[in-house]
Amino acid sequence: MENTTMQLDRERIPKHIAIIMDGNGRWAQARHLPRVAGHQQGMQTVKKVTIAASQLGVKVLSLYAFSTENWKRPQTEVKFLMQLPGKFFSTFVPDLIANNVRVQVMGDLTQLPSATQQVVQKAMDDTKACDGMILNFALNYGGRDEIVRATQQIAKQVAAGELTADQIDETTLTNAMMTSELGEYADPELMIRTSGEQRISNFMLWQLAYSEFVFVNQHWPDFDGESLAQAILTFQSRHRRFGGL
Numbered sequence: 001m002e003n004t005t006m007q008l009d010r011e012r013i014p015k016h017i018a019i020i021m022d023g024n025g026r027w028a029q030a031r032h033l034p035r036v037a038g039h040q041q042g043m044q045t046v047k048k049v050t051i052a053a054s055q056l057g058v059k060v061l062s063l064y065a066f067s068t069e070n071w072k073r074p075q076t077e078v079k080f081l082m083q084l085p086g087k088f089f090s091t092f093v094p095d096l097i098a099n100n101v102r103v104q105v106m107g108d109l110t111q112l113p114s115a116t117q118q119v120v121q122k123a124m125d126d127t128k129a130c131d132g133m134i135l136n137f138a139l140n141y142g143g144r145d146e147i148v149r150a151t152q153q154i155a156k157q158v159a160a161g162e163l164t165a166d167q168i169d170e171t172t173l174t175n176a177m178m179t180s181e182l183g184e185y186a187d188p189e190l191m192i193r194t195s196g197e198q199r200i201s202n203f204m205l206w207q208l209a210y211s212e213f214v215f216v217n218q219h220w221p222d223f224d225g226e227s228l229a230q231a232i233l234t235f236q237s238r239h240r241r242f243g244g245l
């Protein structure tokens with residue numbers, strides 16, 4: 001069994017990794033299972049990959065769990081998906097705390113069922129003393145929605161006389177994004193997308209400006225710690241440029 005983790009340069013582990021967890025429906029379809037079976041299995045992968053990333057020393061792991069576009073899916077599927085945060089935490093909060101992992105959630109949580117909002121808020125409260133890796137779920141999140149909200153927030157500051165238009169710069173927008181509390185780790189160094197699609201799908205549009213993208217063919221339910229190490233090895237094998245030579 002190949003162990004890629006041993007080959008990693010521990011000094012160059014990406015501080016912030018973002019993952020588009022794609023392929024859950026196709027994984028289920030290939031096994032003649034209902035789509036929700038893929039989501040259920042995908043949640044088990046979230047647990048595995050969270051622990052693996054934490055053990056590798058990743059500072060922030062952002063996971064695209066539900067996009068603003070996902071509301072268009074069949075209502076039965078949306079209902080199932082909205083129950084997953086509760087299922088995740090009912091079995092996994094002790095493991096998160098044991099691994100010193102803190103839960104954060106970004107997105108428009110006001111549109112979620114109140115039960116989902118409550119379980120998410122409780123998980124953030126229960127893990128807020130943890131100062132290890134931040135597990136940052138994107139829930140009812142959209143990159144364009146985030147930029148619109150940031151723009152509205154800044155426009156209100158200008159209207160209130162707290163800021164002039166000339167003072168608006170990249171830092172102003174960075175500080176108005178939902179990732180502002182992540183500080184120096186707000187921008188992912190590495191974005192992974194599973195299931196072969198090579199699209200950004202309205203994920204972290206502002207933050208991914210200089211990120212390395214690694215696309216893997218595995219469906220998310222088949223992704224694991226070894227897959228994560230392979231993606232990090234690919235990241236480490238690339239020359240990192242920030243627009244310079």
Ligand SMILES: Cc1cc(N2CCCCCC2)n2ncc(-c3ccc(F)cc3)c2n1
Nearest residue numbers: 021039042043065066081084085088120137
């Ligand atoms: C909607 C949804 C879907 C969801 N899937 C499982 C992973 C594959 C992607 C789609 C289905 N997972 N997995 C974990 C969560 C979650 C979200 C917030 C939170 F605070 C705790 C856990 C989740 N949420």
